[in-house]
Amino acid sequence: MKDVFKRFFFGKREKYWWMNVLVPLVSILLAFIVGAIFIKITGRSPVVAYKLLFGASGLFPGPYWKSHFSEMLLSSSMYIATGLGFAIAAKGGLFNIGAEGHFIVGGITAAYLGYAKPFAGLPKFIHLPLIIVGVILAGGIWGAIAGYLKAKRGIHEVITTIMLNWIALYLIEAWLVIGPMKAAVETGISGTPYISLSAKLPKILPPTRLNISIIIILAVTFLIWYLFYKTTFGYEIRTMGHTLIFGMEAPKAAGINVERKTIQTMFIAGAVAALGGAFMVLGVLFQYPPIFEGGYGFDGIAVALIGQNEPLGVVLAGILIGALRTGATTVQLAHIPKTFPSIIEGFAVGFIALQMLIRYWLMKLVRGRKKSVQTEMGGGAK
Amino acid sequence: MNSNIPFLNASIAQALDYTAPILFAALGGVMSENAGIVNIALEGMMRFAAFFGVWGSFVSGNPWVGLLWGVGIGILLGALHAYITVKWAGDQIISGVAINVMAMGMITYLLESVFKTTGYSPPVAYFGAPASKVHLTFLKGIPILGAFAELTILIWFALILVVVLHFVLYHTVLGLRIRAVGENPHAAETLGVNVFKIKWFAVISGSVLAAFGGLALSLGTLSSFTNSMAMGKGFIGLAAMIFGKWTPFGALGAILIFAGAQVLQLFMQGTATGFAKLIPLGFYLSLPYMLTIGALIGVVGKAVGPASDGVPYKKES
Numbered sequence: 001m002k003d004v005f006k007r008f009f010f011g012k013r014e015k016y017w018w019m020n021v022l023v024p025l026v027s028i029l030l031a032f033i034v035g036a037i038f039i040k041i042t043g044r045s046p047v048v049a050y051k052l053l054f055g056a057s058g059l060f061p062g063p064y065w066k067s068h069f070s071e072m073l074l075s076s077s078m079y080i081a082t083g084l085g086f087a088i089a090a091k092g093g094l095f096n097i098g099a100e101g102h103f104i105v106g107g108i109t110a111a112y113l114g115y116a117k118p119f120a121g122l123p124k125f126i127h128l129p130l131i132i133v134g135v136i137l138a139g140g141i142w143g144a145i146a147g148y149l150k151a152k153r154g155i156h157e158v159i160t161t162i163m164l165n166w167i168a169l170y171l172i173e174a175w176l177v178i179g180p181m182k183a184a185v186e187t188g189i190s191g192t193p194y195i196s197l198s199a200k201l202p203k204i205l206p207p208t209r210l211n212i213s214i215i216i217i218l219a220v221t222f223l224i225w226y227l228f229y230k231t232t233f234g235y236e237i238r239t240m241g242h243t244l245i246f247g248m249e250a251p252k253a254a255g256i257n258v259e260r261k262t263i264q265t266m267f268i269a270g271a272v273a274a275l276g277g278a279f280m281v282l283g284v285l286f287q288y289p290p291i292f293e294g295g296y297g298f299d300g301i302a303v304a305l306i307g308q309n310e311p312l313g314v315v316l317a318g319i320l321i322g323a324l325r326t327g328a329t330t331v332q333l334a335h336i337p338k339t340f341p342s343i344i345e346g347f348a349v350g351f352i353a354l355q356m357l358i359r360y361w362l363m364k365l366v367r368g369r370k371k372s373v374q375t376e377m378g379g380g381a382k
Numbered sequence: 383m384n385s386n387i388p389f390l391n392a393s394i395a396q397a398l399d400y401t402a403p404i405l406f407a408a409l410g411g412v413m414s415e416n417a418g419i420v421n422i423a424l425e426g427m428m429r430f431a432a433f434f435g436v437w438g439s440f441v442s443g444n445p446w447v448g449l450l451w452g453v454g455i456g457i458l459l460g461a462l463h464a465y466i467t468v469k470w471a472g473d474q475i476i477s478g479v480a481i482n483v484m485a486m487g488m489i490t491y492l493l494e495s496v497f498k499t500t501g502y503s504p505p506v507a508y509f510g511a512p513a514s515k516v517h518l519t520f521l522k523g524i525p526i527l528g529a530f531a532e533l534t535i536l537i538w539f540a541l542i543l544v545v546v547l548h549f550v551l552y553h554t555v556l557g558l559r560i561r562a563v564g565e566n567p568h569a570a571e572t573l574g575v576n577v578f579k580i581k582w583f584a585v586i587s588g589s590v591l592a593a594f595g596g597l598a599l600s601l602g603t604l605s606s607f608t609n610s611m612a613m614g615k616g617f618i619g620l621a622a623m624i625f626g627k628w629t630p631f632g633a634l635g636a637i638l639i640f641a642g643a644q645v646l647q648l649f650m651q652g653t654a655t656g657f658a659k660l661i662p663l664g665f666y667l668s669l670p671y672m673l674t675i676g677a678l679i680g681v682v683g684k685a686v687g688p689a690s691d692g693v694p695y696k697k698e699s
Contacts, residue, residue, distance in 0.1 A: 038488075042495050095475055097422075155678045156692075158422070158475055159624060162617055163671040170671075175664030295486070301479050337494040342487025350462075350480035353472040 023358055024306050024313070027351035028320070030358075035344040039336065048334050053341070057327030059319075068326055070210030074284065076322030077213040078103075078276040082300025083318050084217075084224060085143075085273025087309040089157075091228055092265035093241040098146055098161030099273040100297025101168035102139045106274025108172050109138040110281040111288035112181060114195025124198040128282075131199055132216075135278040136271040142168065143270015144263050151259035157266070165297070177288055191289040201283040213279040218315070220272060225311040227268075237265055273300065302345050305352045321345060387525050394529035397641045399603050402537040403428065404640070406595030407619025408626065408633035409540075409547055410588040415628055416551060417584030418564040418690040419467055422478035423459070424592045425616025426485030430455050431596030433489045436607040437496060439506040445514065445601050448506070452601075456593025460586035468581045471694035490609060501609045508605035509534040536594065536602040543591070547630040560584050564688035567695045577695055595619065621674040628687050640670040 036046035055062055058072030082099040089096035113119050113131040122130070146160040183189040201211035228234035236256045243250040252258055276296055281288060303321050307313030324341035332338050351358060407424045414421040421427075431452035438451030459481060466472040466480075497503045508514070516538055521531040551557035562570040563580045571577050595615065600607045619633075622640060626632025647666035 038491075042491075097475070097479075149675070149679065153679055155675075158420075159620075159678065160675060162422070163621060163675050166614060166617060166671045167668040170664040170667035173664070174667050175662040179662055179664075298479070298483065302483060305476060305479075337491045337500075339487045339490040342483055343491060344487075346480050346482075346484030346487055349476060349483055350466070353466050353476040353480055354470055356470045356472060 019359055019362065020308055022362060023355050024308055024317070024348075024352065026358055026362065027348050027355070028306065030351050031344045031347035034347045035340070038343060039340075044334060044336055049331055049336050049340070052330045052334055053324065053327040055327070056330035057323035059323045066205070067208050070205055070208035072319070072323050072326040073210055073214045074279075074322075075325050076319045077217045078279050078296050079299055079303050079321045080217045080221065080315055080318035081276030081279065082273045082296050083303030083307060083314040084221060084300075084311070085269045085276075085297075086301050086304035087307065087311070087314050088224060088272060089265055089269040090304065090309040091234075091241050092237040092261065094147075094150065094262065094265060094269075095158050096143070096146070096161055096266065096269050097158055097301065098143060098164055098270065098297070099276075099300040100294060101161070101165035102143055102270040102273035103277040103280075103297045103300075104172055104292055104294070105142045105168050105270075106135045106139045106277030107281045107292060108176060108181070108192075108277075108288050109135045109274070110199075110278035111192045111195060114199035114282065115193040115287075120196035120198070122198060124202075127196070127198040128201070131282065132275070132278065135274050139274020139277070140267040140271035143273070144267040146270075147263035147266025150266070151262040169294075172288075173291060177290055181288070183287075189287065192287050194287045195282065199282060200286065201279070209284070211283040213283050217275065217279070220275065221311045221315055224268075224272070228311070233264075237261055240265075273297065276300070299342075299345065302349045305349055387523065387528065390525060391528040391531075393645065394526060395533065397638075397645055398529065398533060398537050400644060401637050401641050402534075402540040402602060403595040403598040403615050404619045404622060404637050405540045405544070405634060406598055407592050407616050408622040408637060409543055409630060410591035410593075410595065411620055411623035412547065412551075412588075412626075412628055412630055412633055413560075413591060414585050414588030415623065415691050416564045416688055417560045417581050418567060418688055418693065418695065419464070419581055419585050419588075420474040420478070420692045421463065421585070421588055421592070422475060422620065423463060423481035423485075423589075423616075424595070424619050425612060425614070426478075426482035427456060427459050427589050427592040428596035428599065428616045429485040429489050429612040430459060431593035432600035432611055433492060433503075433596075433607050435597040435601045436503050436506050437492075439508065439601060440497075440503070443507050445507050445509050448508075448601055449597055452593050452597040453590055456590040457586055459593075460589025463589060464582045464585040467694065468578055468585065471696050474692055474694070493607065493609065503607040505605040506601075508601040509536055510602055510605060534598075534602045536598040539594070540598065541634075544630045544634045551630065561688070563695075564690055567690055571697070577697075581695070592616065592619075618670055621670055624687070625670075625674045625677045627677075636673075639673065643669040 032050075036050070039046045039049050054060060056064070056068050058065065058068035058070070082103055085099040085102055086096050110131055113134045119127060119130060142164065146157050146164055149155045149160045150157045177191055181192045183191065183193040187193065201213055203209070203211050204215070228238060236251065239251045239254070239256060240258060240261055280296075299321060303317045304314055306320070307315070307317035321341070324344065328338040328341045331340055407428060410424055410427070411421055434455040435448040435452035437448070439445045439448030441447070463477055463481060466477040467474045493503065494500055514534070515532045516535055518531050521527050551561065559570065559575050559580050562573075562575060563577050563584075567577045596612060599611050599615065604611070618640065622633050622636040625636035625639075626634070643666050647663065
């Protein structure tokens, strides 16, 4: 695991820095090719499928473009949120599988603060920021638990975040939503009550559903970029990520409080991913339903990996995945199930995992000489 | 008292039904992680195998053919995971995420193209059919042991496998090599162990075990594939493996505790009074995961994994 971070982070100082851009692009391209083969094998036409997929993705102008475009940005904002959740932790050398949990924790917090009595009567300009602050705190604390366990007890964050995902899921969906937060029976609503008008995210492109979530998340992305590349705090976190392979001795020697930074990093990661859940509740569903349509957290991992854990990369990858998911509803016209994009996504992540191989191939293509490639890559390919 | 025996036995049999798929997944994890390769794709592999098992049984009308199909896809996925993580020293978590994401998309896709249905497959021939079960009639009527009178062959296989895997890991040369590779691959290499071969073997056999977990769901407990079938089972298996300290018997013990929590929940729902009634359902469901974190913190005994677990191995050049 440490090795991957070494590759991700030392990557930029490499002679062939453009590899970091080319590898995700090639991975996506390969994934589309494999996806086409898969469609062909199952007896459908890949051309028709991709035409439908991209035609309705919101990326290109066409019929109903406005509504596709808004749907794309709606889902992209959530993918960017969970993607950033993974990428932020990765910058600090942490593997955060917990975005799924942070997402639903954010969702339930937004729902509660959105309908609960003392808050629901507030004017919008106080109510909405209050909810966002609440979501950031709740998601952040849920994330910081894993950070704390890693920093103080040395427990691997992959394990704790997976466990915390399930704990969050069951505590929310098998307790809160069917218990204390259940809507009154006479209202006939399943799940939590609907949030008050003052809690809904303002729309920006009527008559579509598009709301300010995409603006919020782009601002957050900028803040994260600023934090990481323009502040001491971010520099120290990146130092942790860079030097993970040396067992954190170097940042410690430089006076960085590694334990506290780990907890803080996980707090930020959890808080940003939780925003995604808040977007879902405040902008799309307006309540927390009995069963939340999940997957945004796990797709966030894919988004971050395709975006190479860079803020800008995450935005682009988030828009790509959002577009694929939006277009997916139309591929059903060609009798192709709408889960088809997750096949492409899965392959793209698979090829990213195989990036040593892809780098090796690309190098071979560029240099045309096998031997020098091996030595320049540190003999990684065996 | 006598009338309670069938009920007790039926409850235990039900708990065993719950246990088998998770046990397979946990044992798959034990195999793979003892050789130093983390496999968080247990969940995805179960999903793949559950579907392919049903598909094979649907095509042939014979659950054994389904079993072969499921094992086949397990081998393929294991080879994929090993190719990424062992041959190319790729990241094990990313590879696992890729397989899980693929399982989500590809199986739903195949479900709709093969059976023309959404969410579930038609019923097929399975091991849970009364005629296909392993009948030990002489056990019937005996408390506790009676639960073993009519089990599917997959449950028996899971239970026997615990012993077999324990023996292989701790009492054979192969097992010693697997553990050596997981603890310190460089030292193992120095002693002439082929680290890559051992890792390939452990990852693929671990995936096959996870595949059996999926088969135990779709061809053991149920007779069809449903879309939400494997939901979380692979991750409970992962938790059980950690809670059981990366050993076969530990994993079995962990799952029995988890199953106990489930039984307790059913029991409490019906009969609890006073304070116990206030404990919500969600608490029992999340108990396995809380226990696992507790085990890692050291509240419930310290859980420490193989030293080189998760670290990609590269030969020194």
